[in-house]
Amino acid sequence: MEKIKERLSPLTKLSYGVGDFGFAFADTAIGVLFAIFLTDVVGLRPSLAALAIFIGKSWDYLNDPIVGYLVDRTRTRWGRRRPYLIFGFIPFGLTFAMLWWRPPFEDQIALTAYYAAAFFLYDTILTIVTTPFFALTPELTQDYDERTSLTSYRMAFSLLGGLVAFIVPLMMIGTMRPENTNRVFQMGWVFAIACSLPLLVTFFGTREREEYVHQKQPGLRESLKAAWSNRPFLFAAGIFLFTWTAVDIIQTMLLFFLKYRMGLEAESDIVAGTIFITALVVLPFWVWASQKTDKRKAYVYGMVFFSAVMITLIFLDPSLGFASVIVLAALAGVGVSAVHVLTWAMIPDAVEVDELQNGTRHEGMFYALVSLMKKVAVSIALPIALLILDRSGFVSNAPQQTESAVWAIRILIGPVPSILLLGGILFALFYPLSRESHADTRARIAARREAPAD
Template sequence: MEKKEKLPFITNILYGMGDFGFSMNNSIISAFFSVFLVTVVGVAPGLVAIILFVGRSWDFVNDLLVGYISDRTRTRWGRRRPFLLFGTVPFGLSFLLLWLHPNFGQTGLVIYYSLAYIIYEALATFVYMPYFALTPELTSDYDERTKLTSFRMMFNITGSLTAYILPLLIVGNDWTQATSRNVIIMAVAAGALAAAPYFGVFFGTKEKKEYQSEKLPKFWPSLKAAFKNKPFVFGALMYLATWMAIIVIESNLQFFILHIIRRQSQNIIIMVSIFVTAIFALPFWNWVSKNWNKRRAYIIGVGFWSMVMIVLIFMNPQTPFWLILILCVLAGIGVSAGQVLPWAIIPDAIEWEEWHTGERNEGIFYSLVTLLGKIGMAIAQPLSLLVLQISNLQTGQDAVQPPSALLGIRLVVGPIPAMCLIAGILIAIFYPLERTQHRQIVDDLRTRRAALKAKRT
């Protein structure tokens, strides 16, 4: 790639920081929303599964709709950036709705939290869908995209780390002692912190003008093109498998800390050790990707992570804390690979599509990826809660868990996410687009664009 096309450092930073807000709010929901509903509000795990499924099912339509609209948007600010400017404040405010504690019965609570979740996810999609679609529009270089995605994942993981530290600092280490007032304070703080970085993305990035002048894509042809794009299909499925593992772990890790290892007082230390390690491991996976390729880096990193997760089934309150910290550090290395590499693969498939069809449909492609993520969340998190329901997990702040519930918690934190990661590895083995092929595609597209520009002038 020509030197002048490389992204400035400040662009990497300002674009990357946008993923902080979505990651933080999403991780807070994944990690604490179920615990909040079961422990503080007193909703049965099976009903919580219904709330999560209903709320996320709306995104099966919502994601594709916003992605398609952003592909067809034409403004002086570009296709994606206007959504960041006008959607940021509603996105931040909607987060509060999830953490209110209305005095309803079980049926009323299911209805309220389902509606609150639908509203939040709709407004969040309005912001993060166009944000994700910016990645291939900022650079077409194979390695620059990995670096750009690494910066984004640095803020993504920082957001996940903040998602654990902020609630635990405000609400407390032990959710069995949480108060509704502190939960609301946490929600207000998180909503404001999540919204602010998107203004930096709006003012700190610029979309390429040649994409603004392209013909408007049609919905069904764009959708069919995505499913015919082999690199995209394999990359999206790798992301789905990895994301399902992350969701199952995040959703149940607090139950694991509260009831399996009983380390409430060391909750923050455990979270910090995982996510700080993941942040520091990002340059390593960036280096591995450059010296090998993204597919091999994914197989190695996620395979390592799956082995660490299987070990967790043997943890108990007598496990030495130093051993727990070692496992957290090892898990953090795997989390880093699982976060950055699937997202770094997706933009390459968009060039593959343009090379074959002459069209770019980033909005549809990224909406399908996030849609798969929502489907994964709609399946993985409710199913893990149903496992806890079947294993007789007790609700309330004074609950004592039976042995069956402890086994259920071990399963949803260890072997089940490990199986998802192994599925991702099996998919990655057959990923069809290598570094040299992508470089040839980009060079050919650059020649085509230059010829088209010369013809227009």
């Protein structure tokens, strides 16, 4: 008998998707602006900026699995995921604003300590609200293609948040220089509110499935064992890890590249806008491509294209003009769109494999571990990138950088992300789930649920 497709209402998809606007804005703003804020506005040496980011992110090594475990075991009348959104949205906004305040002292060590502590607090709250939010995806729908559709709604808001984060703060701030310190802090407060309020929409606009809310959950050790024994999950996590680490490095280095290589600091909002508008426009194409082939093949095609675009940046010369930058930004937007849709759409399918193997579901732990692996990679990769800048002779706000500093920026924005994207492609080539195998998994789970108890 033909299986009737499970459908979510557009309102549910919108209510869930809008929640990612705030996360995407915060993530993009920090990824694009925070490092150059520390070096060019606060005045930290790149090596100390690297230390602050590393210390702030290192706590994730512990807090992600702990939060994932707690989220899976939470039981309230609102469910086990949504309560974290209603109680976490205010701390999320406050800690985001703290990142953009410059303390009234000049000591480099004291400034480093402040930003390390601020990042520590922000990242803790971020984990508390993002882990349950992401864990809602496989619980809202069990259908293979409907999950891609749900993810596309979320990614549309994610790309919109990224677009706003790239363009509007730079319009408010102007240039990243010490004289604009107050403007940066004002931006932080305005968008602290804009980042946190969407979580209320998700809380009130979604409902958790009863069969999952009351499902018995195993202990921490069993949850970790379930994740590490789930082959599709490990490959999906590897894809996610390599791809998003590449994107984080690109975000961090983009303003450095435009300011110090291309001489286009004033036009950086136009370049960023081109990337994200293109990504939004192309979003339906990647949903269509994953439906016509499958998620794995669509991802491989997208990342081969994205990697080829990024490698060309090392050859981009200021003499080629602004038009060449815009063309490459549009092409990069095609790849960015694929990243947003396809990496996130693969992970929920691994949850069904977990249920088939173990008879239980560990969405919170799975998403926490994916988040943890990405954060560990970024906590190492971004500080290393800043250390390379420091060793290359980079001087913040210098009218002319050394040749070695410019080369460091070119390598970090071009070849390094391209190599990481190729790593994601290698994982995807061996990703074991297809539409057919996922349907078989769902059918076997359904049969087991319907079987009479002994």
